Structure formats: structure tokens, C-alpha cells
Amino acid sequence: MVDSAEIDLTRLEQDAKLDSTKNLLEVFKICKTFGTLRANHDVSFTLKAGEVHALLGENGAGKSTLMKILYGIQKADSGSITFMGKVVNIDSPAIARNLGLGMVFQDLRLIPALTVWENVALHTKLGGKILRKNNICELIDQASQRYGLAVDPNAKVGDLSIGEWQRVELIKVLLAGAKVLILDEPTSVLAPQEVDALFDIIRRLKNDGVGIVIITHKLREVRAIADRVSVLRGGKQILCDLPAQDITNDDLVKAMVGEFVNPITNSDRGSGSSSQSTLVALDLTLRAHGEGTGLKGVDFDVKSGEILGIAGIAGNGQRELADLLTGARMADRGDIELKGQRLTVAGPKHYRMAGMLGVVADPIREFVVPGLTVAEHAALWLATSSKKLRFDIGSATKWLHQVADRIGLPLAPSSKRLDQLSGGNIQRVILTLAFADPSQGLVVSYPTRGLDVRTAEMTHGLLIDARKQGTAVVLISEDIDELLSLSDRIAVISHGRISGLLEAKNTDRLEIGRLMTQEAS
Amino acid sequence: MNGIEQSLIGGVEGGTAILLPSLGELIGELSGVINLGTEGCMLAGALGAYAVAVTTGSALLGILGGIAAGAFFGLIHSYLSVYRKADQLASGLVVWFLALGLTSVFGTGYVNDSITPLTIISIPGLSKIPWIGPILFKHDILVYLSYALVVALVVILKKTRLGLLLRATGERPEVVGVAGNRPALVQLIAVTLGAGLAGIGGAQLSVGYVGNWFNDMTSGYGFIAVAVVLFASWKPARVMVGAYLFGVVLAASSVLQAHGIAVNQYLLDSLPYLATLIALIAVSKKGGSNAPEALTRALTDTT
Ligand SMILES: Nc1ncnc2c1ncn2[C@@H]1O[C@H](COP(=O)(O)OP(=O)(O)OP(=O)(O)O)[C@@H](O)[C@H]1O
Ligand SMILES: [Mg+2]
Numbered sequence: 001m002v003d004s005a006e007i008d009l010t011r012l013e014q015d016a017k018l019d020s021t022k023n024l025l026e027v028f029k030i031c032k033t034f035g036t037l038r039a040n041h042d043v044s045f046t047l048k049a050g051e052v053h054a055l056l057g058e059n060g061a062g063k064s065t066l067m068k069i070l071y072g073i074q075k076a077d078s079g080s081i082t083f084m085g086k087v088v089n090i091d092s093p094a095i096a097r098n099l100g101l102g103m104v105f106q107d108l109r110l111i112p113a114l115t116v117w118e119n120v121a122l123h124t125k126l127g128g129k130i131l132r133k134n135n136i137c138e139l140i141d142q143a144s145q146r147y148g149l150a151v152d153p154n155a156k157v158g159d160l161s162i163g164e165w166q167r168v169e170l171i172k173v174l175l176a177g178a179k180v181l182i183l184d185e186p187t188s189v190l191a192p193q194e195v196d197a198l199f200d201i202i203r204r205l206k207n208d209g210v211g212i213v214i215i216t217h218k219l220r221e222v223r224a225i226a227d228r229v230s231v232l233r234g235g236k237q238i239l240c241d242l243p244a245q246d247i248t249n250d251d252l253v254k255a256m257v258g259e260f261v262n263p264i265t266n267s268d269r270g271s272g273s274s275s276q277s278t279l280v281a282l283d284l285t286l287r288a289h290g291e292g293t294g295l296k297g298v299d300f301d302v303k304s305g306e307i308l309g310i311a312g313i314a315g316n317g318q319r320e321l322a323d324l325l326t327g328a329r330m331a332d333r334g335d336i337e338l339k340g341q342r343l344t345v346a347g348p349k350h351y352r353m354a355g356m357l358g359v360v361a362d363p364i365r366e367f368v369v370p371g372l373t374v375a376e377h378a379a380l381w382l383a384t385s386s387k388k389l390r391f392d393i394g395s396a397t398k399w400l401h402q403v404a405d406r407i408g409l410p411l412a413p414s415s416k417r418l419d420q421l422s423g424g425n426i427q428r429v430i431l432t433l434a435f436a437d438p439s440q441g442l443v444v445s446y447p448t449r450g451l452d453v454r455t456a457e458m459t460h461g462l463l464i465d466a467r468k469q470g471t472a473v474v475l476i477s478e479d480i481d482e483l484l485s486l487s488d489r490i491a492v493i494s495h496g497r498i499s500g501l502l503e504a505k506n507t508d509r510l511e512i513g514r515l516m517t518q519e520a521s
Numbered sequence: 522m523n524g525i526e527q528s529l530i531g532g533v534e535g536g537t538a539i540l541l542p543s544l545g546e547l548i549g550e551l552s553g554v555i556n557l558g559t560e561g562c563m564l565a566g567a568l569g570a571y572a573v574a575v576t577t578g579s580a581l582l583g584i585l586g587g588i589a590a591g592a593f594f595g596l597i598h599s600y601l602s603v604y605r606k607a608d609q610l611a612s613g614l615v616v617w618f619l620a621l622g623l624t625s626v627f628g629t630g631y632v633n634d635s636i637t638p639l640t641i642i643s644i645p646g647l648s649k650i651p652w653i654g655p656i657l658f659k660h661d662i663l664v665y666l667s668y669a670l671v672v673a674l675v676v677i678l679k680k681t682r683l684g685l686l687l688r689a690t691g692e693r694p695e696v697v698g699v700a701g702n703r704p705a706l707v708q709l710i711a712v713t714l715g716a717g718l719a720g721i722g723g724a725q726l727s728v729g730y731v732g733n734w735f736n737d738m739t740s741g742y743g744f745i746a747v748a749v750v751l752f753a754s755w756k757p758a759r760v761m762v763g764a765y766l767f768g769v770v771l772a773a774s775s776v777l778q779a780h781g782i783a784v785n786q787y788l789l790d791s792l793p794y795l796a797t798l799i800a801l802i803a804v805s806k807k808g809g810s811n812a813p814e815a816l817t818r819a820l821t822d823t824t
Pocket of ligand 1: 034039057
């Protein structure tokens with residue numbers, strides 16, 4: 001299947017000539033190199049009006065680069081772009097916008113210090129030279145009602161959650177009025193029901209004749225929304241413009257990573273863990289402030305060598321729980337014990353020294369220090385659990401290389417700035433650090449966010465390994481399938497309370513879903 | 522007229538020579554570029570204005586010379602730091618040294634010249650208000666210009682697309698680029714314009730308040746201006762208050778001296794800097810500063 005789909009370029013050329021009237025956008029043989037790295041090598045695809053075209057590929061395959069070229073942020077070395085039958089030269093975002101291209105970036109592009117309406121005004125030219133605020137706010141309200149994207153135009157963007165950022169981005173791009181909409185991994189920061197809402201919007205835009213390019217790592221989403229697919233691997237084109245129904249999931253994965261990827265599951269769920277509780281949370285209570293429900297008396301225990309999954313709809317206390325378990329915030333009431341040692345007596349450093357590690361939920365805000373390199377982040381990470389004053393980047397680099405070889409997740413060069421990496425590459429750095437050494441306790445939030453299929457499965461493998469080594473793992477995720485296949489037990493959280501504690505092998509999506517939506521009693 | 526009133530009048534008069542460069546620096550910093558060369562731009566403005574005033578006999582035309590001279594050095598700074606991606610602090614200091622040197626060389630010929638300084642305009646009615654009148658409404662034209670500038674800046678920043686573009690550029694230039702604008706150009710214009718205002722500030726000294734030219738005559742006003750912007754957390758109205766505060770401290774020291782009160786001159790000279798230090802501590806204690814996120818950061822290639 002994959003081999004026969006190797007593209008025949010002469011045929012493609014003819015096709016392009018034949019239906020250049022029907023195609024909204026034709027991207028032809030784009031090449032782009034960064035130094036010696038070939039990010040795009042003869043990449044082509046077409047987009048029709050009213051079509052959803054999924055662009056797939058591993059982390060670093062060159063998807064975002066291709067989209068940035070389309071939007072005029074990066075310049076292709078060679079190749080051509082045809083828009084509505086005319087060859088166009090997209091040298092700057094201004095040109096792309098005038099043509100009717102809209103883009104939601106993987107790393108969202110909003111200004112935190114400004115309000116929602118100011119961000120929208122900046123992007124859309126709405127409201128005239130003298131900004132008519134009421135006018136803009138009304139347009140935002142209309143759009144948010146029409147598309148079901150709830151936002152407060154007067155809120156400061158810096159105070160909003162990532163899900164809300166995504167909504168503001170969408171409103172901004174929709175109000176600018178696009179004929180072609182490019183969505184670069186729009187779902188990686190969204191909760192499942194937010195994804196459904198996004199897909200409703202995409203379907204509505206489709207009916208309006210907008211052409212949509214969507215980048216995602218999730219096959220389920222390809223099935224739900226895509227009409228055609230194109231696949232890149234290492235900058236090269238593997239599949240071009242293939243109708244989505246013509247390819248099976250297995251073949252798609254094979255096209256993306258070049259081999260078949262076995263889903264990794266926890267084969268001996270619910271057995272093998274010791275009977276002794278390693279991590280104990282007692283009556284954890286945190287007042288709600290900002291978004292989220294806070295926590296209202298959460299108790300649980302995790303045994304050594306056990307994975308406790310936390311299921312729930314985003315904003316029901318998961319963030320608060322992760323923060324408390326890693327010491328990022330202090331509980332109003334309650335205790336956390338690790339191996340009989342009370343953690344709730346001091347700050348995050350104490351938690352780390354006691355053997356509690358975490359993978360944060362929102363890397364950009366909670367982990368990435370703008371301007372610092374990958375190696376410097378590794379040094380920072382080591383410094384948190386060390387009493388030494390010296391901040392040794394040289395040895396941190398060496399250590400990171402050793403660890404990366406052992407863990408096996410491919411990392412970006414350690415001299416690169418972390419804030420300039422793609423979401424998937426940032427996540428790999430965080431995971432590599434967290435799994436570097438066996439720990440007593442591990443709190444992992446959304447571990448596979450932004451990761452491609454293969455890396456996601458490798459990460460699942462790392463979680464299973466940690467479990468085997470006797471770590472007490474708390475796995476927070478909104479992906480119920482992921483929770484079911486990895487956890488020994490699953491605690492469902494709803495409105496800041498544990499609404500049910502289930503044996504993973506004796507439960508199913510339905511039961512978990514019911515508990516997730518259970519009203520507070 | 523008592524000493525306090527004298528200090529206040531002098532505070533507004535001399536404070537204007539701090540206010541104008543501060544407003545200029547504010548515009549530049551809001552776009553993301555700090556200009557430590559503000560002192561140099563002021564010096565250039567002072568000499569430029571004085572030279573034109575001597576040559577043409579008109580202090581008003583001199584102001585234009587001041588704008589041009591200040592803006593010229595601002596253009597150098599913004600070209601170096603925005604388009605050549607030089608370090609902003611280094612580039613600013615270079616501009617200061619350059620202006621200091623050049624004004625000393627070209628200024629020697631003007632040291633003994635004399636001019637008719639800007640005329641004092643009393644606003645009819647308003648200047649008759651007891652106390653307030655002489656303090657606020659009996660000054661040269663540049664003082665009134667600075668009042669108008671503060672109001673204009675508040676309105677532009679809050680209410681117009683131009684102001685939004687300026688603020689956005691200082692926060693996240695790459696977002697401004699994505700929205701189809703040119704952040705580098707915004708910065709170039711903002712810095713050059715700001716330096717032009719610093720030039721007027723210099724003119725306020727040479728052809729206004731002092732009415733004379735001598736080497737290094739701005740004696741640190743430009744650096745105080747940079748401090749005032751910080752002191753005011755990047756808010757135009759607070760910049761005005763800050764500039765007058767420094768103006769009053771400076772004026773008070775000369776008033777005290779004139780009254781023969783023995784206060785250590787060096788202590789007086791250090792007062793503005795002491796005030797800056799206290800302001801810094803106060804601002805930092807409040808936690809989250811208001812500084813534009815991209816201040817002093819060079820633009821990346823993808824913007
Ligand atoms: N500005 C740049 N300078 C140098 N290298 C770059 C630059 N942008 C991207 N790259 C490199 O080009 C390759 C493709 O990157 P790109 O961001 O397009 O990948 P992607 O397919 O979007 O990956 P992901 O799924 O992680 O988002 C990567 O190896 C990346 O490190
Ligand atoms: Mg990408």
C-alpha cells in the first residue's frame with residue numbers, strides 16, 4: 001500500500017494542470033534546508049475548497065516548516081505555490097493574509113500582556129484606526145456564539161488557560177476571514193470535549209467552502225475529520241493527497257514512522273505491585289481560585305510499582321492535584337507522605353530531595369525558561385535536587401547525553417534554545433529528565449502531548465519501566481484509552497473530589513465517562 | 522516669591538528637560554528598544570538647537586535643529602540595534618560617547634556666543650491663578666508642548682491602532698509580524714522619534730531654561746530620563762510626575778544654594794539618583810513589573 005502510493009511526480013504535474021481551477025491551493029515540490037538539515041525535500045500537496053487535508057508525520061518531519069513557508073514566515077529554497085490558479089510569491093505574512101490564508105500556530109501567537117479584544121484588533125484590523133472597543137467586543141461575542149467558543153473579550157490573555165488561548169486564536173483567525181485555514185496541532189492542548197467542539201467548527205467552515213489543513217499526531221482525529229491525507233517523513237514526501245478512506249490505520253502509521261508500531265500496554269495490570277503504600281495523599285484540600293475547581297478532601301494511596309491513573313474532564317482539579325503532589329503549591333489542608341516521610345512541611349526542593357518527580361501539565365509556562373538552552377535546563381533540573389552551589393552546564397550536558405542514550409527518546413541538540421523547539425521536542429526533553437533516574441514517586445501530566453505515534457508509545461514504555469522499577473506513578477490524562485491500557489487502578493476526579501476508584505482491568509470507557517460527569521453530591 | 526514656589530517653578534522648567542526625553546524614551550521602550558544614548562541625543566539636540574539659533578537668530582527655528590540632531594543619533598542607535606542586531610545597551614552607550622565627543626568638538630565655537638532664548642508665554646487668565654498660575658502657565662513654548670505630548674501619548678496608547686501596534690511590538694514582535702506588520706520598522710520609527718524628543722529636551726536647556734551652550738551641559742538628564750521611565754512603570758502620566766519630581770529636587774538644590782543654606786553639594790547632586798534607587802526598590806517590591814516583554818531583546822529572523 002505504502003509503496004504503491006509513492007508519488008508519481010509527472011502524474012502529479014498533469015493533475016495540477018488539469019484541475020488547477022478546482023484546487024484552492026497547490027503546493028509543488030517545495031524544498032527547504034536549514035544548514036545541512038533538509039526540513040522539506042520536494043514536498044507537494046493540493047487543497048480543495050471545502051476540504052480537510054490532514055498533514056501527518058513524526059516530530060521533526062517538517063510539517064510546521066512547510067506551513068510556515070505557506071504563511072510567508074520562512075522562505076522556500078525552491079518550489080512553487082499556486083493559489084486559486086495563480087502562482088504566488090508569499091514573502092511575508094502580510095501577503096499570505098491578503099491572499100486569505102489564516103494560521104493557528106503550534107506555539108500559540110498571542111500577546112499575554114494585552115486583553116483578548118486588543119489581540120483580536122491587532123490581528124484583524126477590525127475597529128478602524130481609532131479603536132472602537134465596543135465594536136470589536138461585539139464582533140468577538142458574535143463569533144464566540146456562532147462557533148461556540150466562549151471567551152471574555154476583556155480578559156487579559158496572560159490570565160487564560162491554554163484551552164482558552166486556543167479559542168482566542170481561532171476567533172482571531174476566523175474574524176480575519178480566511179479562505180484557507182492552517183491548524184498546526186490544534187488539538188494537542190485541548191481536552192476531548194474541546195476537540196469535539198473544534199471539529200464542529202471545522203465542519204461548519206468546510207460547508208462555507210473554506211479549505212483546511214490540519215496537522216495532528218492522532219489517528220482517531222484523522223478518521224473523524226480528514227478527507228485526504230499527506231504524510232512526511234524526515235522532510236521527504238511519503239504520501240500525497242491520498243483519500244483518507246483508502247488507507248488503513250496500520251498503513252498510515254507505517255507511512256509516518258517507516259515501521260509498524262506496537263501499542264505498548266501494561267500487560268500485568270492490577271498485579272505485581274507490592275502491598276505497601278508508598279505515596280499517600282490525605283484529605284488534600286485547596287481553595288478554588290482562577291480556573292479549576294480546587295480540591296475538596298482528596299484521599300488516595302499509590303503502592304510501589306503501581307500506576308494510578310487520574311481520569312477526569314479538564315479543570316476538575318487535576319492541575320491542583322499535580323501542583324500539590326510536586327510541591328508547586330501548598331495545600332490549605334491535608335498531608336502528602338512519600339515512604340512514610342511527610343512532604344507537606346517544605347517547598348518543592350524538599351519534594352525533589354525526597355524522591356518525588358513530576359512531568360508538568362503546561363511545559364511552556366511551568367518548565368521552559370525563555371532564552372535558556374536544553375543543556376541549561378538540564379543543569380537547572382539537576383540543581384533542584386542537589387545541595388551544591390555550582391551550576392555546571394558542562395557536566396549537565398554530558399549527563400543529558402548519557403541519559404538520552406539510555407532512555408532512547410531522540411533529543412534536539414543540547415545547545416539549542418528550548419523555547420525555540422516544537423512542542424513535541426520540548427516534551428521529549430521533559431520526559432528524558434523525569435525518567436533519567438528511578439524515583440520514589442512520579443506525577444505525570446499528559447505525558448504524550450505533542451508526541452508522534454512512535455515517541456508516544458516509547459513514553460508509554462518508559463512509564464511501564466518506571467512501574468517495574470518500583471516507582472509509585474500518578475498518571476494524569478484525559479485520554480481514557482491511554483489510562484485504561486497503562487493504569488493498575490483509575491481514580492476518577494470530578495469537581496475536586498474523587499468520584500470513583502476502579503480496577504483498570506474490570507472497568508471500561510462507559511463507567512469512567514459516567515463517573516467523570518457525575519454531579520457533585 | 523518664596524523658596525518653595527521658586528523650586529516648583531524651576532521644577533517644571535527644568536523638569537521639562539527631563540520630561541521630553543523621558544517621553545521619547547518611553548516610546549522607544551514600549552516598542553522594545555532601550556536607548557541608553559538618550560543623554561547623547563539630548564546633547565546633540567542642545568547643540569543643534571543652539572547652533573541653529575545662533576545662525577538664524579531664532580530660538581524657535583533652533584528647536585527644529587534640536588529635533589534633527591537628536592533624531593540623527595536615534596537613527597544610528599536604532600539601525601545598529603534593530604537592523605544590525607547589536608546589543609541595545611552597548612549600542613546606546615556608543616551613541617552617547619559619540620555624541621559627547623562630537624558635540625565637544627563642534628560646540629567649542631559656540632561657547633561664547635549668545636542668543637535670545639525662547640520667550641516666556643503667560644497664558645492669559647490661567648497664569649493669574651494664585652500659586653498654580655506661575656508654576657504651570659508662565660513658561661516657554663516647549664513646556665506647553667510637553668503638556669500636549671503627555672495627553673496625546675495617553676490617548677494614542679489607549680485608543681488607537683498605532684498605540685496598540687507600538688505596545689504589541691514591545692511585547693511580542695513575532696506576533697506583530699504574524700499579523701502582517703513590520704516590527705523592525707515600528708522599532709526604527711519609535712526610537713528615532715523618541716530621540717527627536719530627547720533632542721527637544723536638549724533644546725529646552727540650551728535655547729530655553731539655561732539659554733547657553735557649554736560642554737556636557739545635559740549633565741546626566743538623559744540618564745535620569747531612562748530611570749524615570751522605569752520609575753513610572755511605562756505609564757505616560759506617571760512619567761510626567763516622575764520628571765517633575767526630579768526637576769523639583771534639582772531646582773531645590775540651586776534654590777537652597779542661592780539662599781546661602783549650606784548643604785553639601787555632592788549630597789544634593791546625588792539626590793536624583795537616590796530617588797531613582799528608592800523608586801527601583803518600590804517598583805521591584807510590588808512584584809510583577811510592567812516592562813515590555815521584549816525590551817532589549819533583538820528581533821529573531823522569522824519576524
Ligand atoms: N528555524 C529553524 N532553524 C533550524 N532548524 C529548524 C528551524 N525550524 C525547524 N528546524 C528543524 O527542521 C526540522 C523540521 O521541523 P518542524 O518544526 O517542521 O517539524 P514538525 O514536523 O512540525 O515537528 P513536530 O511534530 O514536533 O511539531 C526539525 O529537525 C527542526 O529542528
Ligand atoms: Mg510542528
